[in-house]
Amino acid sequence: MARRSSRITMADVAHAAGVSVASVSNYLNNRPYMTDDMRERIASAIERLGYQVNSSARNLRSGRTHLIKLSIPDLKQVYFSELAEDVLAEARLRGYGVIVESTTNNRERELDSVNSMGSHTTDGLILSPLMMRQADVHLLDNDIPLVVLGERLFDVSAPHVVIANARGAAMMTQHLLDAGCRRIAVVGGVRGTRSEQSSGVIRTQGYRDALAQAGVAYDPQLIVETDGWGSRDGADAVRRMLADQLEFDAVFALNDCLAWGVLRQLRACGVDVPAKVRVVGFDNVEESEFMIPSLTTVDPSKREIARLAVESVIQQIESGTRAGASMIEAPIELVYRESSPC
Amino acid sequence: MARRSSRITMADVAHAAGVSVASVSNYLNNRPYMTDDMRERIASAIERLGYQVNSSARNLRSGRTHLIKLSIPDLKQVYFSELAEDVLAEARLRGYGVIVESTTNNRERELDSVNSMGSHTTDGLILSPLMMRQADVHLLDNDIPLVVLGERLFDVSAPHVVIANARGAAMMTQHLLDAGCRRIAVVGGVRGTRSEQSSGVIRTQGYRDALAQAGVAYDPQLIVETDGWGSRDGADAVRRMLADQLEFDAVFALNDCLAWGVLRQLRACGVDVPAKVRVVGFDNVEESEFMIPSLTTVDPSKREIARLAVESVIQQIESGTRAGASMIEAPIELVYRESSPC
DNA sequence: GTGAAAGCGCTAACAC
DNA sequence: GTGTTAGCGCTTTCAC
Numbered sequence: 001m002a003r004r005s006s007r008i009t010m011a012d013v014a015h016a017a018g019v020s021v022a023s024v025s026n027y028l029n030n031r032p033y034m035t036d037d038m039r040e041r042i043a044s045a046i047e048r049l050g051y052q053v054n055s056s057a058r059n060l061r062s063g064r065t066h067l068i069k070l071s072i073p074d075l076k077q078v079y080f081s082e083l084a085e086d087v088l089a090e091a092r093l094r095g096y097g098v099i100v101e102s103t104t105n106n107r108e109r110e111l112d113s114v115n116s117m118g119s120h121t122t123d124g125l126i127l128s129p130l131m132m133r134q135a136d137v138h139l140l141d142n143d144i145p146l147v148v149l150g151e152r153l154f155d156v157s158a159p160h161v162v163i164a165n166a167r168g169a170a171m172m173t174q175h176l177l178d179a180g181c182r183r184i185a186v187v188g189g190v191r192g193t194r195s196e197q198s199s200g201v202i203r204t205q206g207y208r209d210a211l212a213q214a215g216v217a218y219d220p221q222l223i224v225e226t227d228g229w230g231s232r233d234g235a236d237a238v239r240r241m242l243a244d245q246l247e248f249d250a251v252f253a254l255n256d257c258l259a260w261g262v263l264r265q266l267r268a269c270g271v272d273v274p275a276k277v278r279v280v281g282f283d284n285v286e287e288s289e290f291m292i293p294s295l296t297t298v299d300p301s302k303r304e305i306a307r308l309a310v311e312s313v314i315q316q317i318e319s320g321t322r323a324g325a326s327m328i329e330a331p332i333e334l335v336y337r338e339s340s341p342c
Numbered sequence: 343m344a345r346r347s348s349r350i351t352m353a354d355v356a357h358a359a360g361v362s363v364a365s366v367s368n369y370l371n372n373r374p375y376m377t378d379d380m381r382e383r384i385a386s387a388i389e390r391l392g393y394q395v396n397s398s399a400r401n402l403r404s405g406r407t408h409l410i411k412l413s414i415p416d417l418k419q420v421y422f423s424e425l426a427e428d429v430l431a432e433a434r435l436r437g438y439g440v441i442v443e444s445t446t447n448n449r450e451r452e453l454d455s456v457n458s459m460g461s462h463t464t465d466g467l468i469l470s471p472l473m474m475r476q477a478d479v480h481l482l483d484n485d486i487p488l489v490v491l492g493e494r495l496f497d498v499s500a501p502h503v504v505i506a507n508a509r510g511a512a513m514m515t516q517h518l519l520d521a522g523c524r525r526i527a528v529v530g531g532v533r534g535t536r537s538e539q540s541s542g543v544i545r546t547q548g549y550r551d552a553l554a555q556a557g558v559a560y561d562p563q564l565i566v567e568t569d570g571w572g573s574r575d576g577a578d579a580v581r582r583m584l585a586d587q588l589e590f591d592a593v594f595a596l597n598d599c600l601a602w603g604v605l606r607q608l609r610a611c612g613v614d615v616p617a618k619v620r621v622v623g624f625d626n627v628e629e630s631e632f633m634i635p636s637l638t639t640v641d642p643s644k645r646e647i648a649r650l651a652v653e654s655v656i657q658q659i660e661s662g663t664r665a666g667a668s669m670i671e672a673p674i675e676l677v678y679r680e681s682s683p684c
Numbered sequence: 685g686t687g688a689a690a691g692c693g694c695t696a697a698c699a700c
Numbered sequence: 701g702t703g704t705t706a707g708c709g710c711t712t713t714c715a716c
Contacts, residue, residue: 057711059401067441082418121397261632264633352694364705
């Protein structure tokens with residue numbers, strides 16, 4: 001029956017063990033040079049008293065909290081919840097806890113999670129920005145350990161862990177071209193050019209690059225813009241494409257959720273996948289494997305992204321400063337499944 | 343251009359503003375009785391120096407971190423990521439941060455998150471236990487603010503926020519009976535009786551209760567057990583049911599993911615939903631609305647669960663102790679969609 | 685090897 | 701209303 005939290009302090013332990021607080025501290029921090037006898041007495045006292053370190057005190061003294069903040073747009077988006085899970089696991093492995101902050105696609109919140117970094121609650125930040133503007137980046141202009149995730153490369157002096165969006169999209173497009181497709185619709189794509197460097201823009205560019213490379217003409221009609229990137233948007237897109245009698249022999253949905261909707265709607269309309277139309281996605285979210293047909297997609301290896309991000313932010317924390325700008329590209333891979341076999 | 347973290351302390355601010363640290367503290371904590379003049383001088387000094395409170399120091403002194411730990415089995419399961427998102431939002435609203443801990447269906451980890459509670463990193467715990475055994479509950483026998491989530495009602499002296507699993511399952515079964523179904527298969531159900539009080543067991547019981555109530559015979563054959571609760575398990579189940587030539591006019595999948603798999607596999611096998619077979623789920627996960635056909639399901643109002651849990655744990659934190667055992671049942675509701683219209 | 689003691693930056697009790 | 705000050709519990713020199 002544990003007492004109220006830990007009223008028990010290091011001093012109590014020291015007293016009970018007949019040693020000094022310094023020795024208890026040494027013991028707790030695995031410092032060498034200590035007689036086995038003392039080690040044992042301290043251990044037993046700790047056990048007996050049910051002592052637990054007070055991390056607030058430790059944090060104050062050491063200036064570290066062993067907490068990382070993970071700021072992402074929305075946990076309800078599978079991509080991010082899977083990424084978060086991987087970040088949690090990786091951080092845990094390295095002895096860090098994670099405060100998750102969901103910015104719910106809200107610029108204010110993104111700025112908040114940046115602004116609050118000075119308050120020492122967390123040692124570093126892994127930020128997946130979505131709404132920040134160029135004008136906001138000066139807020140990141142400090143020495144706090146930071147890793148930026150995703151493709152939005154602001155002029156921020158910090159390591160970026162990026163997905164090879166353009167390359168992934170190009171590879172996937174190439175795969176479809178190799179399979180003989182010539183009318184590849186891009187659901188969730190962005191027509192024309194925008195200054196904004198969203199994943200949509202970049203993936204669309206990758207698609208166009210691959211077409212160009214293969215000498216296949218680019219038809220803007222095939223770019224089907226959507227409101228969001230959920231499965232409903234994918235289904236809506238297909239509905240429109242069919243209504244407009246758009247000709248296409250493949251659909252490249254720019255993320256897996258869109259692809260789910262595409263798959264469902266095509267099936268509902270009696271279009272055979274992959275015989276009549278091939279369908280591919282991007283993100284390799286777990287559920288995609290279980291679609292019928294299972295979804296061919298680009299795997300951005302979230303595990304590796306998480307590992308790289310956590311590793312970098314911890315390295316910065318332990319070295320004491322923000323690392324300079326850099327771009328770490330996570331490996332990318334095509335996963336061939338039934339919706340577009342190899 | 344911010345300096346390295348905040349070397350700037352309250353003393354610096356006090357000095358710059360020509361006041362005492364106490365006044366700065368008062369200002370920061372919105373304490374009353376303070377001339378507007380002083381208020382302004384402090385504000386401007388803070389602004390000028392770019393001061394930010396050091397939360398470690400504040401935490402040590404106040405004994406509070408304004409951090410809650412949320413311990414759940416797995417963020418990759420949609421139900422939990424949606425719940426987590428709601429918990430995050432609710433906590434944020436009330437000025438608390440959330441450390442998310444994913445126990446990955448691992449008993450050790452569950453115990454860890456409980457054990458580490460004494461170390462003052464977080465003020466309270468919202469725990470969704472899955473693997474804990476009766477033998478472990480003594481670990482929860484302390485005064486630390488705690489809310490237990492889900493149906494596993496151990497003999498723990500703390501508030502429980504529970505889903506009305508039995509009632510929800512019974513209501514849904516009743517709906518199917520009302521629609522004329524008499525052979526309702528339960529995918530993910532648990533045959534026979536087990537001491538264990540998992541959601542599966544309880545939801546199955548709710549189903550049986552409804553049958554009994556309606557005077558419909560219970561056929562154990564209709565209980566289709568599955569390995570897990572993912573969509574693949576749902577699809578597998580249907581495959582087996584069809585192979586075994588099981589007769590059924592409805593499928594009650596005990597969660598939405600199972601239901602997705604059921605929907606897909608039935609469709610793949612040319613079984614019309616809902617004309618031939620009705621399909622319903624449990625959890626009302628966002629994606630379910632976009633299935634084709636859209637999924638009728640039980641809505642456990644995660645938002646409300648999150649609200650109740652956060653509210654209770656914060657109330658405990660602010661009142662200074664663990665609240666006694668209690669059971670707060672979150673409201674439940676059937677959501678009628680195409681897979682089984684009303 | 686071990687211990688004494690000086691803070692880390694803040695809050696709150698109390699004095700003015 | 702405002703200032704002084706004593707710790708919160710720990711880590712870390714620096715003596716011994």
